[in-house]
Amino acid sequence: MRLKDKVALITGAGGGIGEAIAIMFAGQGAKIGVQDINEEGAAKVVAAIADAGGEAIAVIGDVTDKAACEQMVKAVVDKFGKLNVLVNNAGINKDSMVKKMSEEKWDMVIDVNLKGTFLMCQAALGPMSEAGGGKIVNTASIGVLGNMGQANYSASKAGVIGLTKTLSLEFARPKISVNCVAPGATETQMTAGIPEDIKKGISSKIPMRRFAAPAEIASAHLFFASDDSSYVTGQVLFVDGGISVGL
Ligand SMILES: NC(=O)c1ccc[n+]([C@@H]2O[C@H](COP(=O)([O-])OP(=O)(O)OC[C@H]3O[C@@H](n4cnc5c(N)ncnc54)[C@H](O)[C@@H]3O)[C@@H](O)[C@H]2O)c1
Secondary structure, three states: OOOOOOEEEEOOOOOHHHHHHHHHHHHOOOEEEEEEOOHHHHHHHHHHHHHOOOOEEEEEOOOOOHHHHHHHHHHHHHHHOOOOEEEEOOOOOOOEOHHHOOHHHHHHHHHHHHHHHHHHHHHHHHHHHHOOOEEEEEEOOHHHHOOOOEHHHHHHHHHHHHHHHHHHHHOOOOOEEEEEEEEOOEOOHHHHOOOHHHHHHHHHHOOOOOOEOHHHHHHHHHHHHOHHHOOOOOOEEEEOOOOOOOO
């Protein structure tokens, strides 16, 4: 049990990679705040954790709303008495070539992926400090290396890496480590709409020749959330089947 007696809040945990993180962390003994804007998704994950003998609550709200972020952190602390781990996983993409990209698409992606991460880290600082320290795991993407049609997404995720590195410095004294997982292409709702022939083309460029399963990404979050990474902060781990190597 690598997270025995820990309390973890995971954003965007109503599906995809966040769901896999929530279920994996619960299996390692953590009590989970299943955060999402999608009530139905969050309820399904809470039920799955309870069915497996774990403890979880749904924490519904929008990570772009500062008051909501503070409220959601408070809800977890009120229920479980403390907060040890925050995983900022909620994310969206609204792809478009820059020539045609609307200001709205730019703002939405930067708001959820980057500002949402900032607001949740800010909201968690007090309770984590009171708990004597903690672990924050942010989520970037292979997209930080640049991807056609994803200027907003790529910029938001590069911002998450800069934020992670600065927070690792600012939060080291209160004993909060801040690290970042950068997934490659992963089988979730986010990639479900990619046509099969395009998926095959993407897979052919990945050294391991396939997309990741969500649990393969969640394993990296578990490393950063557990004491296995006790002397690690400010780091970015690419979990991408090797595609970032040699580019
Ligand atoms: N799937 C991939 O190939 C891939 C690759 C690299 C990085 N990522 C990143 O991993 C993370 C998880 O992605 P996924 O593939 O599981 O996506 P997903 O779409 O399956 O899940 C994202 C979750 O975030 C929630 N969410 C969206 N906006 C929110 C908001 N404003 N407030 C709270 N919750 C919100 C959604 O309801 C959803 O449950 C994201 O940050 C994504 O950018 C995914």
